[in-house]
Amino acid sequence: MAARNTLRRSLLYVPGSSQRFLDKSRSLTADCVAYDLEDSVTPHMKAEARSLVRRAIDQAAPTGIRERAVRINSVDSGLALGDLTEVLQSPNLSTIVIPKVNSASDLTFVSDVINHTLSQQPQTGTPRPPISLLALVESAKSLTNLTQICAATPLLQGLIFAAEDFALDLSITRTPSLREFLFARSAIATAARAAELPSTIDLVCTAFKSESGDGKPPAVLREECLDGRRLGFNGKQCIHPSQVKVADEVFGPDAVETEWAIRVVVADEKAAKAGRGAWTLDGKMIDVPVATKAKAIVRKAEECGVNVVELRGKWEHQEPE
Numbered sequence: 001m002a003a004r005n006t007l008r009r010s011l012l013y014v015p016g017s018s019q020r021f022l023d024k025s026r027s028l029t030a031d032c033v034a035y036d037l038e039d040s041v042t043p044h045m046k047a048e049a050r051s052l053v054r055r056a057i058d059q060a061a062p063t064g065i066r067e068r069a070v071r072i073n074s075v076d077s078g079l080a081l082g083d084l085t086e087v088l089q090s091p092n093l094s095t096i097v098i099p100k101v102n103s104a105s106d107l108t109f110v111s112d113v114i115n116h117t118l119s120q121q122p123q124t125g126t127p128r129p130p131i132s133l134l135a136l137v138e139s140a141k142s143l144t145n146l147t148q149i150c151a152a153t154p155l156l157q158g159l160i161f162a163a164e165d166f167a168l169d170l171s172i173t174r175t176p177s178l179r180e181f182l183f184a185r186s187a188i189a190t191a192a193r194a195a196e197l198p199s200t201i202d203l204v205c206t207a208f209k210s211e212s213g214d215g216k217p218p219a220v221l222r223e224e225c226l227d228g229r230r231l232g233f234n235g236k237q238c239i240h241p242s243q244v245k246v247a248d249e250v251f252g253p254d255a256v257e258t259e260w261a262i263r264v265v266v267a268d269e270k271a272a273k274a275g276r277g278a279w280t281l282d283g284k285m286i287d288v289p290v291a292t293k294a295k296a297i298v299r300k301a302e303e304c305g306v307n308v309v310e311l312r313g314k315w316e317h318q319e320p321e
Helices: 019-025 043-058 080-087 104-120 140-144 146-150 163-170 179-194 219-231 241-250 255-273 288-303 308-314
Strands: 010-015 030-036 065-071 095-098 132-137 156-161 199-202 235-238 279-281 284-286
Touching: 010 019, 010 241, 019 030, 019 043, 030 043, 030 095, 030 235, 030 241, 043 065, 043 080, 080 095, 080 104, 095 104, 104 132, 104 146, 132 146, 140 146, 140 163, 140 179, 146 156, 146 179, 156 179, 163 179, 179 199, 179 219, 199 219, 219 235, 219 241, 235 241, 255 279, 255 284, 255 288, 255 308, 284 288, 288 308
Parallel strands: 010 030, 010 235, 030 065, 065 095, 095 132, 132 156, 156 199, 199 235
Antiparallel strands: 279 284
């Protein structure tokens, strides 16, 4: 079976009821494009949107998109079963985004539907990719149930923070500082890490129109991405294609950090052969946790297309100090 995607620096929502936007999305570059059947689709368009999205994912994957997901309607809405029944017919579907996950039972329901539906499908010579689930945390109830949610199903691959719905649930107002979301965001990032989920995807930046007239996204987007990265998130939801590049840059490998990590990895291999458990680089101690972090940075850089082999060659003479 194909390996699951673990790189979601950007998750771009595309309205599932718009054929024009669905067609346009094929020319975009993003780690994950999520075709939306929920918030961006009016009630009378739900059935048509299912069909449009199904046809969209039936097509071969565009070269610029690593992962195509579908955001279904919430389990509580009564529409989730219909959404799943339709989109699971596509052999190309690999990821389902589930909104308003308030308890583990929401994920258990979706997981059971997936397992039942796939077991009923005729077996072909080509195995379909495994299904990954991404859960949206949108309420106080979901926040208090994070531990159970994270353990609900092995299909779960990440948590997403929905700030606007969370603010509505708690009757709070979003401010530029985002301080009112600090507890929720920290709890989500921590719970995901504790459960070893690969993806933690931060809140939407509601500003996307250029402030300078040159088409570049507003500065607040980069500030939010940096803030999210500092809190432990490794991706961001995007509502406009212009936001994707900034999200990919901020949540991708930093050039200086990557070079440091390569130096650590090269020198650590030599230190291990010499039986040294700790050593120094540039006057700073390098021990097992630091070396492990460096290896993770190198792996991510490789996923993002950085020429790690070339960098290793550049620093092949690095020695542990």
